Amino acid sequence: MLIKKRTGIEIPSSEITPKSVYLSRRQFMRGAALSTAAVAAGGLLAACGASETEPTEAVSTNIATGSSAEESFIQEAMPGPVSTTTDELGDPLNSFEEITNYNNYYEFTTDKERVATLAKDFPTAPWQVEVGGLVNKPKTFGLEDLLAFEQEERIYRLRCVEAWSMVIPWVGFPLSKLLNEVEPTSAAKYVRFETIEDRENMPGLSRGLFPWPYVEGLRLDEAMNDLAILSTGLYGEPLLPQSGAPIRLVVPWKYGFKSIKSIVKIDLVDTMPQSLWMRAAPNEYGFFATVNPNVDHPRWSQATERRIGEFGRRETLMFNGYADQVAHLYDDPNYDTTQSS
Numbered sequence: 001m002l003i004k005k006r007t008g009i010e011i012p013s014s015e016i017t018p019k020s021v022y023l024s025r026r027q028f029m030r031g032a033a034l035s036t037a038a039v040a041a042g043g044l045l046a047a048c049g050a051s052e053t054e055p056t057e058a059v060s061t062n063i064a065t066g067s068s069a070e071e072s073f074i075q076e077a078m079p080g081p082v083s084t085t086t087d088e089l090g091d092p093l094n095s096f097e098e099i100t101n102y103n104n105y106y107e108f109t110t111d112k113e114r115v116a117t118l119a120k121d122f123p124t125a126p127w128q129v130e131v132g133g134l135v136n137k138p139k140t141f142g143l144e145d146l147l148a149f150e151q152e153e154r155i156y157r158l159r160c161v162e163a164w165s166m167v168i169p170w171v172g173f174p175l176s177k178l179l180n181e182v183e184p185t186s187a188a189k190y191v192r193f194e195t196i197e198d199r200e201n202m203p204g205l206s207r208g209l210f211p212w213p214y215v216e217g218l219r220l221d222e223a224m225n226d227l228a229i230l231s232t233g234l235y236g237e238p239l240l241p242q243s244g245a246p247i248r249l250v251v252p253w254k255y256g257f258k259s260i261k262s263i264v265k266i267d268l269v270d271t272m273p274q275s276l277w278m279r280a281a282p283n284e285y286g287f288f289a290t291v292n293p294n295v296d297h298p299r300w301s302q303a304t305e306r307r308i309g310e311f312g313r314r315e316t317l318m319f320n321g322y323a324d325q326v327a328h329l330y331d332d333p334n335y336d337t338t339q340s341s
């Protein structure tokens with residue numbers, strides 16, 4: 001894991017990581033979408049799986065420019081340009097364009113390549129995250145409160161349950177810092193997260209495909225692990241709506257569906273939260289969902305994955321390569337995508 005804290009360096013990201021790198025490998029996107037659609041073949045509803053339409057050429061999206069006062073404020077909190085071009089395993093970062101044009105955000109659409117367009121005008125400011133439940137000091141955090149936590153760069157691999165992956169230079173802060181501020185009581189055992197349910201601006205909500213709102217959860221000790229972050233940006237820039245702006249969870253040792261976007265509510269609870277995927281397809285998606293190459297999804301192998309932008313497949317790593325940091329959290333490392341206890 002690579003960590004860089006806010007440095008105040010003023011050099012734009014574009015000078016460190018040339019735009020040609022951000023915008024490269026675009027031609028691979030179509031292939032990525034087609035293979036994803038193949039995985040989801042059969043018309044079954046699947047996490048990260050179904051594609052509504054024939055994939056089209058990836059949409060190019062500009063990095064947020066920070067025109068409003070709120071946007072400039074977020075920009076100010078960012079830790080500066082990315083510090084490296086690879087992760088700690090030597091894997092190259094995915095380009096900004098890949099990361100922001102191939103997204104799963106079902107509140108907008110199940111078509112990965114249309115999320116960026118449909119989410120373009122999604123209002124992400126002002127924003128509040130209400131944190132409560134079994135805590136001594138419930139608090140509603142505004143964006144400025146969230147950005148007051150020291151923002152760090154975290155280069156993580158994201159492994160979707162659908163067997164594709166990316167390397168993403170996130171900006172954010174440990175979830176534990178926010179939880180410590182509200183002081184969970186001794187009765188708190190789990191953390192429950194909820195995404196905004198904005199029917200006016202999220203066209204996918206009205207399709208009634210899923211039991212909205214999107215809900216996810218972690219056991220409290222998982223949530224307190226230093227790898228679990230709340231992300232506010234990527235590539236040294238504030239998050240764009242398709243990536244879960246203004247704030248999302250990132251838990252890199254679990255399948256991507258655990259990394260819930262655009263969070264408005266966090267509750268400390270004493271019983272295991274029922275996530276959206278546990279309710280939608282309990283035989284396929286369980287609570288723990290730790291990345292495990294030895295436990296196949298009921299409908300496909302999890303032994304290998306396709307890194308977006310690459311041909312061929314890579315071997316999937318236990319806990320997505322983060323076993324040293326998280327294996328101790330689990331008695332049985334073979335928790336699979338369907339296991340809930």
Ligand code: MTE
Binds near residue numbers: 256
């Ligand atoms: N969060 C919400 N609210 N809605 C979603 O549809 N999709 C999940 C997760 N978080 C999703 C979500 C899935 S399936 C994945 S793989 C990741 O977001 C994808 O994150 P990315 O689009 O930034 O790559």
